[in-house]
Amino acid sequence: MPAGGGGRPLAEKEASPMVSELPLRSRWGAVCLSGVLLFSTPGLARGGDGSPEVPVDAPLQAHVGPSQQSLAQVPPPPSERPDFKPLAVAVAVVPGLLFHGLGPLVAGDRHTAKRLFALEGAGLGLIALGGVPIALTGASRRTIAPLYAVTLAGFSVLGISALANLYAVTAPAFDAGVAPPLLPPLELEVGYQYVNDAAFDYRHFLTVGAQARFDSLRLLGTVRVDPSEGNTQVRLGGAWRLLGAPERALSGTDGSALDVEAFGQFHRYPTEGFALISGEVALRGRLAMSRISPAMAGSFAEVSVGTSAEAYTYPGAVSDGNLHEQLLFTFGYGVWLGRGGPFRGEAMLYYDHRKDSFAGGIRSRGGGIVGAFGLRGRALLTDDWGVAAEVQGGGALVGRLSLIRALGGER
Numbered sequence: 001m002p003a004g005g006g007g008r009p010l011a012e013k014e015a016s017p018m019v020s021e022l023p024l025r026s027r028w029g030a031v032c033l034s035g036v037l038l039f040s041t042p043g044l045a046r047g048g049d050g051s052p053e054v055p056v057d058a059p060l061q062a063h064v065g066p067s068q069q070s071l072a073q074v075p076p077p078p079s080e081r082p083d084f085k086p087l088a089v090a091v092a093v094v095p096g097l098l099f100h101g102l103g104p105l106v107a108g109d110r111h112t113a114k115r116l117f118a119l120e121g122a123g124l125g126l127i128a129l130g131g132v133p134i135a136l137t138g139a140s141r142r143t144i145a146p147l148y149a150v151t152l153a154g155f156s157v158l159g160i161s162a163l164a165n166l167y168a169v170t171a172p173a174f175d176a177g178v179a180p181p182l183l184p185p186l187e188l189e190v191g192y193q194y195v196n197d198a199a200f201d202y203r204h205f206l207t208v209g210a211q212a213r214f215d216s217l218r219l220l221g222t223v224r225v226d227p228s229e230g231n232t233q234v235r236l237g238g239a240w241r242l243l244g245a246p247e248r249a250l251s252g253t254d255g256s257a258l259d260v261e262a263f264g265q266f267h268r269y270p271t272e273g274f275a276l277i278s279g280e281v282a283l284r285g286r287l288a289m290s291r292i293s294p295a296m297a298g299s300f301a302e303v304s305v306g307t308s309a310e311a312y313t314y315p316g317a318v319s320d321g322n323l324h325e326q327l328l329f330t331f332g333y334g335v336w337l338g339r340g341g342p343f344r345g346e347a348m349l350y351y352d353h354r355k356d357s358f359a360g361g362i363r364s365r366g367g368g369i370v371g372a373f374g375l376r377g378r379a380l381l382t383d384d385w386g387v388a389a390e391v392q393g394g395g396a397l398v399g400r401l402s403l404i405r406a407l408g409g410e411r
């Protein structure tokens with residue numbers, strides 16, 4: 001049955017055996033992210049523009065300024081994709097969701113099929129590498145953190161390969177999207193959020209947010225308030241681009257990037273009489289799937305791993321029970337929505353392992369708590385206006401719809 005959403009202390013205490021000391025977990029998290037990115041590019045991959053095969057350890061594409069290449073000059077998606085075949089789509093579902101790569105194989109794309117079989121094998125191997133020792137040690141607190149991170153990495157590779165298997169055979173039916181060549185330096189956002197959580201009284205939220213983009217730095221802030229109940233969440237932070245072109249200058253690139261992120265969050269529960277304060281750091285990597293195969297041009301995989309330190313404040317003496325650590329892990333598969341014009345954006349299906357969000361987590365049959373699944377999209381419809389939407393399902397159901405105002409993004 002669902003575990004409480006919205007960061008309920010009980011859910012955190014029940015989940016705490018799944019983590020160990022913070023420094024150890026952080027190191028293993030970085031290792032797992034690197035492994036996921038490496039497993040996502042086995043062997044050699046073709047460039048997103050259909051160029052000859054190049055080593056996948058080649059550096060991400062260099063920065064190209066917006067003044068050097070306009071929106072209309074974005075390279076077209078690769079033309080090496082197979083024809084659309086309905087039979088391949090059916091096979092990709094059954095039995096393709098068990099044997100990733102069968103769909104492309106039926107479509108005659110042996111190159112993509114081999115890559116997906118390799119990804120599935122890597123995912124299953126990581127799950128076994130982490131899951132078997134967890135079972136043998138009885139989920140010992142001394143070893144659970146690195147083993148759990150490896151297991152999650154395996155599930156992320158497995159999930160990405162399953163979705164890539166479906167995308168590879170359906171993509172020939174439409175023109176592939178491209179990474180937006182230019183995003184505005186400032187976006188303001190206002191919207192509405194609905195939360196259906198049996199553990200809390202709040203339901204309706206007003207949301208406001210802002211996002212500022214600089215050369216390699218991106219700053220973000222959001223506030224969500226229930227006017228009637230008073231529940232308030234404030235989240236502030238930023239991301240620094242380690243690899244890949246800045247979001248202000250993606251023209252001529254495939255959108256692959258690696259960021260380091262840091263956020264602080266305050267969440268007040270006035271009716272329940274407590275508040276949650278947390279700080280987190282994470283690495284987030286995005287890989288254009290055209291580097292795996294031209295058949296997957298227009299899509300990308302994203303993985304994030306990190307850790308957070310949290311403190312609950314409520315009446316009474318402070319104790320160790322007020323302090324918690326949490327392993328942060330998300331993975332998703334997304335598509336670019338634009339094709340080089342003013343309309344540009346993305347949509348992504350994802351899994352988020354954190355338990356302190358509005359969606360919370362779901363109690364598994366084994367007694368542990370897994371995270372939430374979601375679908376989100378964000379798009380600029382014109383140079384000045386856009387929309388964003390998101391739905392999540394975990395311990396609670398969450399839906400959000402926002403209007404975006406872009407400033408300084410004129411071509």
